[in-house]
Amino acid sequence: MVFSSLLFLFRFLPIILCVYFVVPKRFRNAILFLFSLIFYAWGEPIYVVLMLFSTVVDYTHGMLVEKFKNKGQIKRAKMAVASSMTINLLLLGFFKYSDFIIQNINQLFKISIPLLNLALPIGISFYTFQTMSYTIDVYRGEAKVQKNIISFGAYVALFPQLIAGPIVQYKTIDTQLNKRKESFDQFSYGVMRFLSGLGKKVLLANNIGLLWDTVQKIPSMELPALTAWLGITAYSFQIYFDFSGYSDMAIGLGHMFGFRFLENFQYPYMSKSITEFWRRWHISLGSWFRDYVYIPLGGNRKGLPLQIRNIAVVWLLTGIWHGASWNFLFWGVYFGILLIVEKLFFLKILNKLPKILAHLYALFFIWIGWVIFALEDFGKVGEFLKAMFGGGAGFANTSTWYLLSNYGLIFLILIAACTDFPKRIVIRLFGNSEWSLIEEKEEKTIIKQRLRIAASGIFIVTIFLLSVAYLVDASYNPFLYFRF
Amino acid sequence: MEEQKRNKKSIEKLLPTVLFLLLIFGFTVISLFAPIKKFSENENRVLAQRPKFQWSSLWNGTYTKDYETFITDQFFQRDAWIGIKTWTELAMQKKEINGVFFAKDDYLIETQKKEEVDTKQLEKNEEWLLKFISKYEKLFGCDRVHAMLVPTASEVLADKLPKFAQTYSQQKLLDQMKTDFPKETFLDVGEILKQHTEEYIYYKTDHHWTAHGAYYAYEQWAKACKFLPWDISKFQIEKVNDSFYGTIYSKINIKTTKPDEIYLYQTGETYQVEYDMDRKKRDTLYEKSHLETKDKYSVYLDGNHGIVQVDTNIKENADRKLLILKDSYAHCFTPFAVNHFPVTYMIDLRYFNMPISQFIKNYQITDILVLYNVRSFMTDKNLYKIVR
Known part of the structure; x- marks a missing residue:
């Protein structure tokens, strides 16, 4: 599933928002995990197995690394890291590069080993990199081991960044995974x-x-x-x-x-x-x-x-x-x-x-x-x-x-949009907004704030309606990262 | 004052959340409860329905794909959304949107790109047509067998296209075919139509030509058959509709232009029209009931049928029978042509499966006209039937 689709906006997102905010906090990671798997499975049901495999493997490796480290067996801890990396790289290598390697061998030696023609599991390059970062971070002591496999699964499969990044390093959301506070703000x-x-x-x-x-x-x-x-x-x-x-x-x-x-x-x-x-x-x-x-x-x-x-x-x-x-x-x-x-x-x-x-x-x-x-x-x-x-x-x-x-x-719009110029104009006109999460020292005037509220309202409605219009007439909506 | 400020602050914090939730939940609820449509009159196609759930189709991915098409096809107020998109693109100064040029004088004209031409199909179609015409030209003579490929608006009204716009040159194709075909059998109506570009010869919102445009082509065809074409004054021209938004409009869904008008060319003659050989006879060439629907062009000879037979009381050419092999461009042309024959057949190869040679023999056809517009001729997948 991709975000830029009617399916995501008008089926998946409303459902997960309802469920996620209705259930008690302690179940929220489980909900994220479950929905992320559905999100992933929507396009390729079979490869969910791969993702679950990856989750279990890296979860156990993380535990092993922690155990060996605690016992002072650094060599063994290193082995565990190496094993996790090997498995991840093998996964990635097998699904992403085997046909490329076979083609080149065929060409080089003038032989014809049949190609595997495997469909590349979407996002595999992103999630294998994420899970590798986990074991390494644990080994380096930069992140605590995750003892809850559901929470770990939620990290691996987390649908927002699942298919096209960003590659979230485990240490950067370590604490958020267990203790995060959702707010209106x-x-x-x-x-x-x-x-x-x-x-x-x-x-x-x-x-x-x-x-x-x-x-x-x-x-x-x-x-x-x-x-x-x-x-x-x-x-x-x-x-x-x-x-x-x-x-x-x-x-x-x-x-x-x-x-x-x-x-x-x-x-x-x-x-x-x-x-x-x-x-x-x-x-x-x-x-x-x-x-x-x-x-x-x-x-x-x-x-x-x-x-x-x-x-x-x-x-x-x-x-x-x-x-x-x-x-x-x-x-x-x-x-x-x-x-x-x-x-x-x-x-x-x-x-x-x-x-x-x-x-x-x-x-x-x-x-x-x-x-x-x-x-x-x-x-x-x-x-x-x-x-x-x-x-x-x-x-x-x-x-x-x-x-x-x-x-x-x-072109003119695009040129302007790829610089920080629009952002600077917005700040100049309306002052620093709340939603930029940058604390403004002093509110200048009520009027600026009113303008800002009006502008953000217009922004939200306009972008939303126009995007939906383009999605309804979706003659061209490519997914560029199928090779990643 | 302080309090007011704090209030505003909380509004500012809440606003995006509230608006966003309203929008996604609002449209979700609407789209869940909106009735499911079977057919889109505007797009003239069957809409995707809710797919049946099966584990096998879920597993191989077709269920999820079908479900997405279902949501897109059935989205609440689909046509209006496409209109919003068109307005946006117009605001962005786009000259062509969804394969439609916004041309001068309020014309909407379909694009035809050189890169998108299926040359293989075109070559095959040319070959089949040439073979067919050559065969019957030898049998019936060059006055009695003709091929007429009508250039579409993108060629004839090229002057009205946006500046620098380029389209596939249909005229080049016609020139080439004219030299390839035997004697006078290939009728190039491009020139005559181009002399009348300021008249109402193409619809502004539909991909067809008008009956008025067809009349000029009829004159040329009649002369090539050595007939005296009926003078325009012999027809009572009746305006029957002025609210026609055609197929090109449906691609963009915004009313930037006035609707098209539809004219019928009436004569005092009596006609007997029989559709699809089912013995259901009509006494008019025009089915006015279609004027109440979206597809108003079907007023001419009731739209698409496999075979249509028109009998007249015309004494001219008493022993002759005309066969028109055609696409929908012929529907407003045939009402002129029937006035020279006691019997005229019109066959649409898409819906007709008897070998044409057998039909010609069995029904003692003496005159033949193949009439397509250039675009549909280039892409037609049924022309192989013409040589069977």
């Missing part, structure tokens, strides 16, 4: 976040995604440069608003049920370097690799050559995490190289450049990255890049102007 904040996310996904991402769809269908020999740039810009906006929209919806839903997940996006397209971009894009994945791969490998503490090796390892893994295909691996390597170059010397130069140039530099390489990411086939990537630089069909043609006349205004 937090619920209201959750509503605002959820609706922002819904709007981003349904109104912005889906809309501009249509343009990328159109451009993608044009044969590269008939593709003028400007159309190619419009196309990849459309894709860049689509994936950002789609992905960050999902994260907003997840964070918002989390707040409704009393959780506080960490932020996952921080205006990534405002970056002035690739290094900065990766601090702002899919933050939960970056932190995961930092905490569980980069730092354990020694991070930057063991000299430059090892640091470069560590960066390389992290980015190979980041690449292949995004999908079992060479282009994703290459995409990771591409960013790894850019990051190393920046680390070595380029950041210093960038810092001296005028801001606008630094922005353009970052966007340029991010955009090229999306070409590699989106097209999946190296031949197509090459042809598309060629067309972007005039090697397709010149600079522009009639259809370029047509696309621009259709999407011009939407």
Whole structure:
């Protein structure tokens, strides 16, 4: 099930809200667990078994780690962590990468081992990473062991972040899992976040995604440069608003049920370097690799050559995490190289450049990255890049102007929406709102508050109605993360 | 003052929660209790019904999928929501929405994209049509066998499309076919229609041409048959409806334009119309009961039927019988053509399964017209029947 569907909004959500807030507190994790399983099973009933398996395995491993640690048997505790990681990685590897490996072996040795053709269990890359973080956190003493398997199950299957993140590290919601206080205040904040996310996904991402769809269908020999740039810009906006929209919806839903997940996006397209971009894009994945791969490998503490090796390892893994295909691996390597170059010397130069140039530099390489990411086939990537630089069909043609006349205004909206500009305007006009959870020192005027109440009311109703309208006529509502 | 402020604060805290809960619970309750519709007149299709629960269908995923379609199809006030979407897109300056151009002079025109053309199907259809026409041209002569593919509004009214808009060039296809087909058998009515673009030759909210547009094509066809076309003054033109919102309107559901008008071309002749050979006879070409429904274009010869037979008292061509193989564009054309034959048959290949060659033989057909609009000709999946 996805959040951006009538089914979720008008069946699943009302039911779980009723049940969750009616039952006594001590049953709430059980309700979350149960409903999360239903949420997951809706699309793939069979793979629920996999999720339950994962839950039981990591629950027992957590207990084992704790037991061995308490007895001072550190070696055994380490073994337990290793065993948990092995099982998780095997799960992930088997379901996500076996066909990719078989294909390559077949090609390399000119043989034909039949493919398994397994459907990728949705969200497996997210929940295996989450459960791995649990055993490691317990081992490191950064989180307490979870003795209640229902509560642990609720963490693993927690439906808000189940299928598209953010990757919630166990230590960040450790205490919330057992002691959280739902409140109107937090619920209201959750509503605002959820609706922002819904709007981003349904109104912005889906809309501009249509343009990328159109451009993608044009044969590269008939593709003028400007159309190619419009196309990849459309894709860049689509994936950002789609992905960050999902994260907003997840964070918002989390707040409704009393959780506080960490932020996952921080205006990534405002970056002035690739290094900065990766601090702002899919933050939960970056932190995961930092905490569980980069730092354990020694991070930057063991000299430059090892640091470069560590960066390389992290980015190979980041690449292949995004999908079992060479282009994703290459995409990771591409960013790894850019990051190393920046680390070595380029950041210093960038810092001296005028801001606008630094922005353009970052966007340029991010955009090229999306070409590699989106097209999946190296031949197509090459042809598309060629067309972007005039090697397709010149600079522009009639259809370029047509696309621009259709999407011009939407582009302007998207450009504004991917910066912090709208937020700053809102704060300027209405003051800091309650639902931003930032305490304002002094309320300036009653009028500002009244305005704010009116504006938030209008915002809620408008976004809600428009999104529902787009969902009712759902001719185009893709789920982009089926490869993750 | 302090108290008031605190009050406002709690309103501010509560408002999003209350509004959101009202919205989701409100629509949920409404959608649960709204009656389930079988058919959408507006979209002209059967709506998804509540799927029957079965463990097997749950397990293989079809139940959940069907259930989602059911909710979407049956959503409370579905048409109004689609209208809201269209308004939003218009506000965003979109020139085409749901495959519809918002063209000049209030025309809604269906898009036809070059990339979306099924060239394989098109090539096959061309081949079958050519084979059929060539065969009967040899048997009956080139005055008696014709193919007429009528370009749709996106081609003929191209000047009315939004600036820079591009569509598939139907004219190129017609030009090509004209040279491929024997002698004068292929009638290109594109040119004549393009001379009358400021007249009411296409509906503004429907994908059909009007009877007025069909009249120009009729003149050209009659001349090609070596008949004297009936002058327009011989018809009493009767406006029977001015509230027609057609199929293109249904894709966008907003009334940015005035509704279409429907005209009937009446003559003093007597007609006998028999639908689907069921001996149910009518004495008119026009079924006015349809004017009370959404699908008003069906006023012309009662909409889609496998076979329709029209008998007249016309003395011209007393020994001849015309067969029209067609899509719905023919429904407002045939009322002109029948005035030259004592008997006319109209066959829709979608609903007709006797081999056409056998029909022609058994019913002693002497004249043939194949009439489709270009769009439906390009995508038609039943034209293989024409060569059986």
